[in-house]
Amino acid sequence: MKLKLNKPRREALIGYLLVLPWIVGFLLFMAYPLYFSLFMSFHKVAITPYGIDTTFRGWDNYKDAFLTDPDFIQKLLLFVKSTVVMIPIVIVFSLFVALLINQPIRGRQFFRAIFFLPVVITSGEVVQELFAQGAATIPLMDQSGVIAYLENNLSATWSAPLIDVINRFILILWYSGVQILIFLAALQKVNTQVYEAAAIDGASPWVIFWKITLPEVKPFILVNLIYTTVDLFTNTFSDVIKLIQDNMFQVGTGFGYSSALAWIFFAVILLVLLLAVWLFRNREKTAYAGSGR
Amino acid sequence: MHHPKTDERPLGTGRTGWRKEARRWTDKTKHLLWGRQGNDGLLLKTVVYALLVIVGFVYVYPLLFMTSQSFKSLKDLLDPTIGWIPRQLEWSNYTQAWHVLHYMQALGTSLLNSVLPAIAQTVSCAIVGYGFAKYKFPGKTVLFALMLITFVVPKQVVMIPTFLMFKEYHMLETPLPFIVPALFAQGLRGALFVLIFVQFFRTIPDALEEAAQIDGAGALKTFYRIILPISVPAVVVVFLFSMVWHWNETYLSSLYLGNAMTTLPQELKTFNDSFKAMYTGGAKITDVNEAIRMAGTLLIVLPLLALYLFAQRYFTQVVDKTGLTGE
Numbered sequence: 012m013k014l015k016l017n018k019p020r021r022e023a024l025i026g027y028l029l030v031l032p033w034i035v036g037f038l039l040f041m042a043y044p045l046y047f048s049l050f051m052s053f054h055k056v057a058i059t060p061y062g063i064d065t066t067f068r069g070w071d072n073y074k075d076a077f078l079t080d081p082d083f084i085q086k087l088l089l090f091v092k093s094t095v096v097m098i099p100i101v102i103v104f105s106l107f108v109a110l111l112i113n114q115p116i117r118g119r120q121f122f123r124a125i126f127f128l129p130v131v132i133t134s135g136e137v138v139q140e141l142f143a144q145g146a147a148t149i150p151l152m153d154q155s156g157v158i159a160y161l162e163n164n165l166s167a168t169w170s171a172p173l174i175d176v177i178n179r180f181i182l183i184l185w186y187s188g189v190q191i192l193i194f195l196a197a198l199q200k201v202n203t204q205v206y207e208a209a210a211i212d213g214a215s216p217w218v219i220f221w222k223i224t225l226p227e228v229k230p231f232i233l234v235n236l237i238y239t240t241v242d243l244f245t246n247t248f249s250d251v252i253k254l255i256q257d258n259m260f261q262v263g264t265g266f267g268y269s270s271a272l273a274w275i276f277f278a279v280i281l282l283v284l285l286l287a288v289w290l291f292r293n294r295e296k297t298a299y300a301g302s303g304r
Numbered sequence: 305m306h307h308p309k310t311d312e313r314p315l316g317t318g319r320t321g322w323r324k325e326a327r328r329w330t331d332k333t334k335h336l337l338w339g340r341q342g343n344d345g346l347l348l349k350t351v352v353y354a355l356l357v358i359v360g361f362v363y364v365y366p367l368l369f370m371t372s373q374s375f376k377s378l379k380d381l382l383d384p385t386i387g388w389i390p391r392q393l394e395w396s397n398y399t400q401a402w403h404v405l406h407y408m409q410a411l412g413t414s415l416l417n418s419v420l421p422a423i424a425q426t427v428s429c430a431i432v433g434y435g436f437a438k439y440k441f442p443g444k445t446v447l448f449a450l451m452l453i454t455f456v457v458p459k460q461v462v463m464i465p466t467f468l469m470f471k472e473y474h475m476l477e478t479p480l481p482f483i484v485p486a487l488f489a490q491g492l493r494g495a496l497f498v499l500i501f502v503q504f505f506r507t508i509p510d511a512l513e514e515a516a517q518i519d520g521a522g523a524l525k526t527f528y529r530i531i532l533p534i535s536v537p538a539v540v541v542v543f544l545f546s547m548v549w550h551w552n553e554t555y556l557s558s559l560y561l562g563n564a565m566t567t568l569p570q571e572l573k574t575f576n577d578s579f580k581a582m583y584t585g586g587a588k589i590t591d592v593n594e595a596i597r598m599a600g601t602l603l604i605v606l607p608l609l610a611l612y613l614f615a616q617r618y619f620t621q622v623v624d625k626t627g628l629t630g631e
Contacts, residue, residue: 019440022439022440022441023439023440023441023442025435025437025439025523026435026440026441026444027441028435029431029434029435029439029523030435030436030441030444030447032375032428032430032431032432032450032487032489033432033447033488033489033490033494033498034447035488036428036487036488036489036490037450037451037454037488037490039485039488039490040462040466040485040488040490040491041454041457041462041490042465043465044461044462044465044466044469045457045461045462047465047468048461048462048464048465051465063468070430076402076474087460088492107359108359111352111355111356111359112356114352116349116356119610120617121357123616123619124616125360125363125364125614126359126360126363127612128363128364128612128617129363130545130548131544131548131605131608131609131612132605132608132609132612136552136554136568136569136570136573136604137552137572137573137604137605138599139603140572140597140598141366141370141601144369144370144373144597144598157380160595179333181362181363181365181366182366184362184363184566185363185366192619216348219371230569237456240456241455241456241458244458245458245459245460251416252460252555254556255460256460256555256559258465268462269464272459273460273461273464274461275462275463276460277457277458277460280456280458281456283579284456290347295361296315
């Protein structure tokens with residue numbers, strides 16, 4: 012590569028060449044499928060021996076999803092509810108674990124190995140199997156009567172997802188492997204001298220956490236919020252995802268309707284993401300206002 | 305550690321002396337329990353260790369449960385007095401599960417559909433990540449932002465067109481639908497892997513590459529000879545993540561592979577039916593039970609556990625050295 016180019020140009024050229032695979036991949040496997048799936052969601056798609064046959068339906072696929080389909084909206088709402096409940100649990104818990112294994116303790120390697128372990132095992136099938144065999148709940152939860160209490164004291168709309176969460180508690184914790192990694196990385200970026208200085212000034216660990224650690228990891232809470240939302244929504248087995256797949260090969264509905272469902276699903280995820288970011292931002296603002304800024 | 309002054313005084317002479325004494329002792333216990341600074345207090349340490357052990361137990365509980373169950377005979381399963389340790393280890397659970405899963409064949413399929421895409425993804429994402437991390441070119445920010453956005457797109461949205469595309473090119477029922485996108489730094493969570501590499505490469509000082517370039521090494525040679533050798537932890541972590549996520553992917557694999565190939569996790573789905581077809585027809589009537597299913601589940605996770613055991617130290621290295629996240 013001995014092209015006669017000046018340095019910035021040469022650099023730019025090499026840069027493009029390195030990133031080129033991604034650009035090609037993006038166009039082929041992301042941009043085009045996105046366009047095509049959006050296109051299909053407004054059509055009735057039939058696969059014939061001669062190719063793909065499409066007839067324009069306008070918004071009918073979407074209308075059908077909301078008005079005619081007996082399952083979709085109901086299943087979607089249930090899924091969103093139980094997932095949204097899980098997100099804060101994962102965030103708080105992964106921060107908690109990251110704080111624990113960031114301590115100067117013996118057997119640090121061992122504990123870390125344990126906490127990253129679920130990253131390896133959390134597959135849909137295995138998780139479902141564990142859940143079915145009752146390996147996902149701590150027996151204590153059942154015995155202590157928490158579930159009965161919730162059932163008696165809350166309306167069914169809210170007690171159902173909560174009980175669901177309790178029943179899958181360990182599995183929820185298992186979805187926090189990557190988040191722990193991210194928080195741990197963030198915690199290690201905090202300058203240790205700041206901690207030492209605070210400790211010399213007599214700050215208790217409790218105060219140090221709220222005044223130093225938490226503000227430092229705040230940006231990473233947002234990162235984890237986004238990661239967790241995407242991960243939980245797209246990675247878990249749910250009736251909604253199954254419904255999308257089932258409709259693909261159904262004669263009456265087919266790819267067009269299925270695409271429309273997928274886009275509604277995508278829109279819901281984006282909505283949850285935006286809401287999460289917005290809530291997070293607002294919190295930050297009020298926190299600053301509270302501290303007299 | 306006695307204070308000389310308090311020794312001279314008889315006990316309880318003045319209120320001030322008594323108070324001083326009391327405060328000295330509370331201070332002492334306070335220091336012992338909470339520590340003078342940071343985390344060296346006894347109480348805090350105990351709490352930390354206790355929490356670690358409790359949470360650690362909750363974490364490995366499903367694994368322990370799975371292991372314990374998988375060795376139980378039917379009698380042990382039904383006997384409520386048997387807790388964690390079965391009367392005898394029922395190895396036949398494992399041999400039965402092994403056959404039901406068509407283990408060797410399914411293992412081959414699983415490896416084919418996870419190792420190859422993982423290699424492709426690791427290589428392509430490393431190259432792309434290097435470009436994003438170390439080179440300046442117009443439009444870089446836009447491209448980078450686009451890449452991050454693709455992470456949010458659920459696979460259900462792009463799944464149907466890509467499925468049709470692969471169908472048109474006759475790539476279905478082969479591992480190609482996983483490998484080809486991986487070659488272009490796409491595929492399962494490609495954006496995340498590029499991001500990990502970008503953050504890792506950014507921590508490598510530019511001087512290192514400049515020195516190599518002065519010595520006459522080109523961009524590729526610098527990358528291959530200088531950058532990659534010091535990026536082993538990032539490579540291992542990306543490879544491991546990619547392999548594990550491909551291994552565990554049952555949704556897309558059932559779509560792309562159809563009936564031509566079944567991976568291990570897919571075999572678990574049809575476990576009951578396969579078991580019936582294999583064992584209940586004969587003279588010996590055995591029915592599938594939890595123990596056998598658990599043995600099967602453990603067999604599926606086992607290769608990943610072995611891999612993890614080897615690779616886990618790199619996880620902490622990636623975190624320790626660079627920070628997965630960067631600024």
